[in-house]
Amino acid sequence: MEEINTFFRENNELILGYMLQLVAAIVIFYIGRIVARGLSRLLERGLLARSVDKAVVAFLVSIVYAIVLIATVLMALSQIGVQTTSFIAILGAAGLAIGLALQGSLANFASGILIILFRPxxxxxxxxxxxxxxxxxxxxxxxxxxxxxxxxxxxxxxxxxxxxxxxxYSSEPLRRVDLVIGISYDSDLLLAKKLLEEILQNDERVLADPAFSIKVGALADSSVNLNVRPWVKSADYWDVYWDTLEKVKLTFDEKGIGIPFPQMDVHLIKDQADSKE
The missing domain is CATH 2.30.30.60 (SH3 type barrels.)
Structure with missing residues (x-):
């Protein structure tokens, strides 16, 4: 017992210094945990306010908490004299190896976070x-x-x-249907435009505002191309597209408006020997 008392008297300052370092390390660890929890809660509230998926929020919050806590532990160990340089080097090497091994997965993970955060x-x-x-x-x-x-x-x-x-294609409530209708050069252009107007006006799915437009788009090699552009609700886009094409074909056939199509003229030339015979 006397030897123990002597040891404490002789090393009083050294023991006191170690005790202070240990208390400081405990305080650093305690404060670090509080900071980690505070940052995690702040991040969680911010992400939930942006309507981020709860599973993603929990995952990100756990990552942030783990990173701050690891940094706190390293600071606490450094305070009591433990050399943390080797720990940091090992963690860095492990992180690099994992990152290289999971490069593709990490890229997909980062992209998933961007999609969830920015919601394109x-x-x-x-x-x-x-x-x-x-x-x-x-x-x-x-x-x-x-x-x-x-x-x-x-x-x-x-x-x-x-x-x-x-x-x-679904982000906007309205979409414009772009159609190119070709008529032959000998067809009545004004009649064709009038028929197209009637087709669009009789379709309840075609919106009055914005108004549709029918313009001559090009004088092509074998046709006069009309740009027909009605506005519809996004959900009606394809139905209006297909129905309008069908109505145009039936109406033009009924009214005698020609719709040109590619043709090939083949000229047969008889061999001279065959002609002499």
Whole structure:
């Protein structure tokens, strides 16, 4: 017992210094945990306010909390004299190795986060992205599920979607139907325009505002091309497109408006020997 007392008397300052360092490390760890929780809650509220998926929010919050907590532990260990340089080097090397091994997956993950945060499209939208056209069924962290018009399910990596242009056909409530109707040069141009106007006016799906337009677009090699551009609701686009083409063909046939089509004239030349015979 006397030896222990002697040891404490002789090393009083050293022990006191270690105790202060230990207390400081505990305080740093405690404050770091509070900061980590505060940042996590702040991030969670911000993401939920932007209507980000709850699963994604929980994942991101856990990552932020883990990063701050690791930094806090390293600071606490450094305070009590532990050399953290080797730990940081090991963590950096491990992170680099994991990053190289999962390069494609990390790119898809980052792209998924961007899609969820900036919301260029949502489930139910018809889009053209990643060389695929279809209706978005589900947006996931690494991939997006789409259904094509012919009822095929296509799973597209998120990096492929964000790596190119994204065309969202459902984002706007109205769309313009662009049709090019060709008539022959000997057809009555004014009558053709009048018939087209009647077809569009009699279609309840064609909007009055914005108004449709019918203009001569080009004097082509074998036809006079009319640009017919009605405005419709996005949901009616394809029905109006197909129905209008059918009505134009039937009406023009009935009124004698010619619709030109490619033709080829074949001239037969008899051999001279055959002609002498």
């Amino acid at each position: 499209f949502k489930a139910g939208d018809f889009i053209d992205a990643g060389s695929v056209s279809g209706t978005v069924e589900k947006i996931e962290i690494f991939q997006t599920q789409m259904k094509t018009p012919d009822n095929k399910r296509v799973i597209v990596p998120n990096a492929q979607i964000t790596g190119g242009p994204i065309t969202n």
